[in-house]
Amino acid sequence: MKTILAIIVPACVVFGLAIANIAYSAKTVNIGEYVHNLEQKNIVLRLEQKDLDEELATSLSLRTLREEAVAQGFIPISSVSFLTAARPVAMR
Numbered sequence: 001m002k003t004i005l006a007i008i009v010p011a012c013v014v015f016g017l018a019i020a021n022i023a024y025s026a027k028t029v030n031i032g033e034y035v036h037n038l039e040q041k042n043i044v045l046r047l048e049q050k051d052l053d054e055e056l057a058t059s060l061s062l063r064t065l066r067e068e069a070v071a072q073g074f075i076p077i078s079s080v081s082f083l084t085a086a087r088p089v090a091m092r
Contacts, residue, residue, distance in 0.1 A: 058064060070076055 066076065
């Protein structure tokens with residue numbers, strides 16, 4: 001009886017460790033795949049952000065704003081004058 005237990009117990013321990021090793025390896029592979037997918041998504045999002053930054057810079061340029069304003073019927077600025085304290089706009 002002791003010889004059977006001496007064989008079965010270590011065999012069960014080895015079998016359990018083998019199963020745990022397989023499960024751990026599968027989990028490691030899944031985590032690796034998940035990280036790889038995140039890295040790929042990060043690359044795509046960085047490229048999209050770069051495109052959006054360029055689009056934003058273009059749309060906020062003064063030349064583009066002027067062109068869009070004229071296209072919408074606004075008159076281009078020919079001269080600029082500033083209000084000073086010497087020339088009040090309204091009286092109380």
